[in-house]
Structure formats: C-alpha cells, structure tokens
Amino acid sequence: MPNLTRASEEMFRRTEDERFGTLVELWQHCQEDRERSVEHWPATQRLRPLSQPGTVVLGFDDQEFFMNDWSFSQLCRLANVSKDTLNRLSPETAARALQETMPGGDKPAQVLTSGSTIRSIHGTSYTRLHNVDLLNIVREFATDFRPPQEAAAPPTELTSPEDTPPWEEPEKPARPRGGTGLYCGEQDMFCFLIDPMGWTDIDGEPFAPGFFLWNSEVGRRTVGIQTFWFQAICQNHIVWDAVDIVEFTRKHTANVHDSLGEIRRIIEGLVEKRDQRRDGFVQTIRKAMVTKLGDDADEVLKVLSQHGIRRKVADEALEIARQQGRFTVFALVDALTRLAGKLPNAGERTEADERASSLLALAV
Numbered sequence: 001m002p003n004l005t006r007a008s009e010e011m012f013r014r015t016e017d018e019r020f021g022t023l024v025e026l027w028q029h030c031q032e033d034r035e036r037s038v039e040h041w042p043a044t045q046r047l048r049p050l051s052q053p054g055t056v057v058l059g060f061d062d063q064e065f066f067m068n069d070w071s072f073s074q075l076c077r078l079a080n081v082s083k084d085t086l087n088r089l090s091p092e093t094a095a096r097a098l099q100e101t102m103p104g105g106d107k108p109a110q111v112l113t114s115g116s117t118i119r120s121i122h123g124t125s126y127t128r129l130h131n132v133d134l135l136n137i138v139r140e141f142a143t144d145f146r147p148p149q150e151a152a153a154p155p156t157e158l159t160s161p162e163d164t165p166p167w168e169e170p171e172k173p174a175r176p177r178g179g180t181g182l183y184c185g186e187q188d189m190f191c192f193l194i195d196p197m198g199w200t201d202i203d204g205e206p207f208a209p210g211f212f213l214w215n216s217e218v219g220r221r222t223v224g225i226q227t228f229w230f231q232a233i234c235q236n237h238i239v240w241d242a243v244d245i246v247e248f249t250r251k252h253t254a255n256v257h258d259s260l261g262e263i264r265r266i267i268e269g270l271v272e273k274r275d276q277r278r279d280g281f282v283q284t285i286r287k288a289m290v291t292k293l294g295d296d297a298d299e300v301l302k303v304l305s306q307h308g309i310r311r312k313v314a315d316e317a318l319e320i321a322r323q324q325g326r327f328t329v330f331a332l333v334d335a336l337t338r339l340a341g342k343l344p345n346a347g348e349r350t351e352a353d354e355r356a357s358s359l360l361a362l363a364v
Contacts, residue, residue: 004228004239006212007192011151011179011237018185023147023193026182027139030131030189033217037119039128040111047109049075049098051091056098058118060111070187070218071118078103078121112218119186120218127256129223131189131215137260138191138213141267145193145210148233151179179237188216192237194230200277207231207243209274211267216252223256224249225263227270244273288330293359300327308355313339333359 020026042060050057050064057064058075067075076083079101086094110122138145181192194210201207207229215223225248231241248266250259294300297318304314313336320335321327336355340348 001231001241001243002245004212004226004230004242004245006226007148007181007190007237007239010183010190010192011181014179014183014185018183019180020182020184021150021180023135023139023182023191026184026189026191027132027135029184030135033114033184034130034132036114037217038113040113041108042111043106044078044102044109045104045106047102047111049079049095049102051095054091056086056091056095058111065111065113065118066116067118068186070220071120074121074219078109122219125253126219127252127254128217129215129252129256129259130217131184133260134189134213134215134223134263135191137264137267138193141264141271142193142211144195144197144271146196147181147192148194148210148237149235151235151237181237187218187220188214190214194233195274198274198278200274200280202229202243202277205231209270210239211270213263219252222249222251223259223263225266227266246270285330288333288359289328291329293327293329293332295327297322297327300332304332307359309336329359 020029040061046060048059050059052064055066056072057066059065073083075098076086079098081097081101086097089097108124110120110124110126112119112121112128183190191213192210193213195208199206199208209227209229210233211225211227213225214221227244227246228239228242229244230239233239246266246269248259248262250256250262293303300318300321301311301314304317305311309317316339317332317335318327320338321331324331324334336359
C-alpha cells in the first residue's frame with residue numbers, strides 16, 4: 001500500500017499567511033479573491049512595460065499595475081526573455097528590454113488584476129476556474145470531512161532578556177499556525193480533508209476516507225482531486241497505507257468547467273462508498289455478536305489455534321469471553337483486542353489486532 005506525500009509537500013512549502021484554520025476561513029478568502037479580481041482584455045500591442053522606482057510595472061488602458069512574482073514570470077514568457085536576466089538589470093533597462101521584445105498585433109491578452117496588482121497574464125485559450133466554485137462543492141457534498149490534525153509549527157524564539165526591562169516579562173510571540181491542510185496563496189489552492197468519523201473495516205483492517213483537492217486561478221497548476229482510504233496520518237501529513245486511490249485532473253482549457261461535475265461525482269462516490277462500508281461493517285458486528293465460534297471451550301480453542309492464536313492467549317481470551325456469557329465471535333475479538341492492548345511492543349500489538357480482526361470474517 002503506497003504512502004501519499006502530496007499534503008506533506010504542500011505543508012512544508014506554505015508560508016504562514018497561506019494557511020487557513022477552517023474550511024469556512026478558506027472559503028471566505030477565496031470568495032473575496034473572486035470579488036476583488038477583474039479580467040481585462042487589452043490587445044497585446046497595448047501592453048506597455050514601464051519602470052517605476054525599484055520595480056517594473058505594466059500599463060494598459062491608461063492604468064499602470066504592479067506585478068507579483070507569478071505574473072512577472074508570465075510577462076517574461078510572453079516577451080520570450082529570461083526572467084533571471086531581467087532581475088539582474090535595473091528597472092529602467094528591464095522595462096526597455098521588455099518593450100523591445102513584446103509581441104505586437106491585435107490578439108487580446110487576458111489580464112487578471114486585483115486592486116493595483118496583476119495576478120496573471122494569459123492568452124485567449126486559457127479558461128479560469130475559481131477556487132470558490134470548488135469549495136462550494138466540498139461544502140455541499142463533503143459535509144462530514146475536516147482537515148486533519150494541525151501539524152506542529154516551527155519553534156519561535158522569545159524576545160531576548162537583554163532587550164526587556166527587568167520589571168517586564170520577556171514577550172512571548174504568538175504561536176505561528178502549523179500545517180493545517182488548507183492552503184491558498186497568490187498562485188494556487190490546496191485542500192486536505194478527511195472524515196474522522198468514517199472509519200470502517202476493509203479486509204480486516206481499519207481505514208477512513210479522505211481526499212486532496214487543488215486548483216489555480218492563475219494557471220500555476222491543473223485543477224484536480226485525489227480520493228483515497230487511509231490507515232494513518234503522521235504529524236507531517238504523510239498519508240500512510242492508502243488504498244482505493246482515485247485521481248482526476250484537467251487543464252484550464254475551454255471545457256475546464258466540466259471538471260466541476262466530475263469532481264462532484266467523485267466526492268459523491270467516496271461518500272456513498274463510505275456509507276456502504278460503514279453499513280456493511282455494522283451488519284458484520286451485529287452478526288458477530290450472535291455467531292458462536294463453538295459450543296464449548298475445546299471447539300473454540302481449536303478455531304483460535306487455526307487463526308494463529310497461541311494457547312496461553314487463547315485461554316485468557318476464553319476466560320474473558322466466558323464472563324460475557326457466550327463464545328461469540330464478537331466476544332472473542334473483543335477479548336483478544338483487550339489482551340493485545342497490554343503488549344509492550346507496538347509491532348506485537350498490531351499483529352495481535354490483525355489476528356483478532358480476522359475472526360470477524362467468520363461472521364460474514
């Protein structure tokens with residue numbers, strides 16, 4: 001079973017201002033991004049790189065806009081010049097180089113602005129899909145899903161005692177937010193969500209559902225989703241032992257909005273499978289509570305031995321089950337699970353739990 005590292009990689013590359021504590025906070029941020037953003041369609045020949053003190057701006061339609069790192073990279077690609085080279089030049093020289101290399105013609109450019117800043121520059125073939133449209137689907141169809149436990153933030157240093165008057169306590173900075181699984185920056189969005197109450201049994205082992213969701217409003221990455229069932233998530237947001245992995249991606253071309261329907265279908269399928277498996281697990285437990293492993297202790301010991309349970313452990317489990325009144329599958333699994341919890345070694349506990357869970361198959 002593979003381990004999924006996409007969420008861990010996102011966690012380590014995100015700055016604190018790109019992290020959000022709840023899905024509502026992320027939705028509000030993306031909604032505000034959409035409301036503040038404006039699309040312009042100037043002809044390419046009307047784009048005018050200009051210099052201002054310390055920077056290069058882009059002018060069109062009697063306005064001048066600043067650029068962030070991403071939109072400046074796109075402008076460099078449009079002019080077919082090296083961004084690294086321009087960054088070594090003065091703003092005046094860089095603007096002049098861009099002016100001389102910009103393509104001409106009446107073909108429109110798609111320029112997305114937010115306030116006085118250009119977010120992205122594209123040609124006519126690019127079709128935008130807003131992050132908030134994806135989050136609306138999540139909020140409607142994945143209501144039980146939450147971000148995983150927050151990963152630890154890097155340690156912060158206290159204010160130096162030498163800088164603090166003796167009558168005051170050293171200032172303790174606010175704890176920075178750790179990896180939350182919910183991220184959005186100037187280039188893209190990423191969500192990591194799980195159903196913490198969706199645990200069920202698959203082939204005798206516990207699994208819960210989760211998914212990754214990503215998009216870029218400015219062309220930095222595709223739109224996509226990856227759903228899975230997992231056994232554990234470590235503090236660094238690595239998903240361990242994933243099964244039933246489903247992935248869908250699409251580029252931001254003319255039919256990109258069709259991906260909303262496909263992503264909704266995939267999320268609905270994950271939720272439906274969760275409900276089916278959970279219902280099936282409940283039925284298995286009910287059967288296990290009435291299905292006997294044998295009519296007497298000798299018959300039960302024989303069955304336990306066939307499943308790799310040592311005689312000493314089997315005798316202890318029988319005594320616990322006898323106190324419950326019957327040698328049912330559930331009573332024996334419960335007894336073996338209790339005994340496994342007393343083992344000092346984690347590997348032994350896991351192995352003992354797996355052997356105990358395998359008995360549930362006798363109730364199906």
